[in-house]
Amino acid sequence: MFPITLFASGIEARRGSQKLISRSKLARVMRHKFDPENLAMLTDPERVEWQNPFAILQAFGLRSGMSMADVGCGSGFFSLPAAELVGDKGGVYAIDVQEAMLWALQDRLLEHRVARVLPVLSREDLIPLASDSVDFALLVNALHELDGNATIQEVRRLLREDGRFGVVDWKKEPMERGPPVEHRIAVDDARVWMVENGFEGEGVEVGPYHYGLLLSVVEKG
Numbered sequence: 001m002f003p004i005t006l007f008a009s010g011i012e013a014r015r016g017s018q019k020l021i022s023r024s025k026l027a028r029v030m031r032h033k034f035d036p037e038n039l040a041m042l043t044d045p046e047r048v049e050w051q052n053p054f055a056i057l058q059a060f061g062l063r064s065g066m067s068m069a070d071v072g073c074g075s076g077f078f079s080l081p082a083a084e085l086v087g088d089k090g091g092v093y094a095i096d097v098q099e100a101m102l103w104a105l106q107d108r109l110l111e112h113r114v115a116r117v118l119p120v121l122s123r124e125d126l127i128p129l130a131s132d133s134v135d136f137a138l139l140v141n142a143l144h145e146l147d148g149n150a151t152i153q154e155v156r157r158l159l160r161e162d163g164r165f166g167v168v169d170w171k172k173e174p175m176e177r178g179p180p181v182e183h184r185i186a187v188d189d190a191r192v193w194m195v196e197n198g199f200e201g202e203g204v205e206v207g208p209y210h211y212g213l214l215l216s217v218v219e220k221g
């Protein structure tokens, strides 16, 4: 039954990225995707000590009844806690471009008996969900894996007018964990990239190794 693919569902995705003329060099770089061979790293029990998903989601304002998109969900390190926070009246779309990640997520949903999380297979330029359908979108440790603007524009399309977008990624400095420094995106570059894609916002404290940005859409057209 899972993961779902909705590419043939007739959703009219606005391809904002194709219209966007971005000056940012970040928009033109092809990046590495996380290797599913390393899945165990994402659910390492020690991770919660330096990246607590409940605390981060609460700092971003996730609460009961909300509809959320976890973009680049991997095996659901954030999707499962999010399901608990949004409760019976909310829901979580767990979205990833790699099917292997969604199968790993599905195993964890079954193991932990979690409902309210719907795995969704996406493409870089298409998240097969309706426009203006989510209150909150999350992108954790995946900004540095995006190829250009397409996924960010899809997030913009999915968000309701008053929706929020929480971005968490590795600080661009040497440290004992995380991807190579040269693959990372510095927080100032991330901010510029977001502004170029029609977002504005502020920094949020999210732990020792990461920066957080809480963004809203500037003029939803």
Ligand SMILES: C[S@@+](CC[C@H](N)C(=O)[O-])C[C@H]1O[C@@H](n2cnc3c(N)ncnc32)[C@H](O)[C@@H]1O
Residues within 6 Å of the ligand: 033, 034, 042, 071, 072, 073, 074, 075, 076, 077, 078, 095, 096, 097, 098, 101, 122, 123, 124, 139, 140, 141, 142, 145, 146, 147, 151
């Ligand atoms: C390092 S993993 C992080 C997974 C999860 N967010 C976490 O924190 O445990 C990055 C994930 O983003 C996914 N990804 C990369 N680019 C993506 C895109 N454009 N759209 C959706 N998922 C993407 C990868 O397939 C991978 O599963």
